[in-house]
Structure formats: structure tokens, C-alpha cells
Amino acid sequence: MTSVVPLDPAAPEWFPPTAAPGQPTPVDVDEALARVLDGLVPLPAHDVPVWSALDGVLDETVRSGSPLPAFDNSAMDGYAVRAQDAVDGRRLRVVGDVRAGRPTMLRVGPGRPVG
16 A cells, blocks of 8 residues: 655645755756757767777768679569469469579569569
8 A cells, every 4th residue: 555645736736946055056857958968079980890890880971892792682582473373372383593693584474483
């Protein structure tokens, strides 16, 4: 069981803080946060080994001298299937294989998935 003291309905809901003699005047949380954020200065960038960069933030855009990967890559294994061919759960014969980085000239038609 918790004991509570009823509030005096005539009392104000909040009493503004007052400063003790010789102390700074108290401020609310929003004002205190604004003062702290206004005083922040970004640290200068510096080089670190890649294994030490965890949780760091890049100071400049990363650029590559060549495309990476060197070919179009979906980064997924799977099958290309037309939705209307798979609706009723019928069996489909795989008509070809497409390897990453190796263009192919397979034609995908009705009921002919490519893996």
C-alpha cells in the first residue's frame, strides 16, 4: 500500500526555484540544455587505423577509385519468377543459371524461372 498526501487545491502547481545567496539563478531543463549545446565545439578530425574506427564518424565522403563490386550485384541468392506463374503453387522447371558478374542472354518466359 502507498501512502499519499493530498495536494492543497489552493497551492500553486509549481514553485519557481530560487537561488541561494551567492549562487547562480536556477534555470529550467530546456534552458540548461540550450546553454550546454550552444557551448559545444566539434573536435578536429584525425586519422585512425580502420580497426580503431568503431563508433567513429567520418569527416569526409568515402570515394572509390573503381566501382565496387565491379559488376551489378543483388547480393542475394534466389530465383526470378513471374508472380502469376507461382500463384497456384505449380512446379516450375529452372531454365538457366545466372552467376554474379557474368552477363547472360536467357529469356524468362511464362513458367520458366531462372536461378
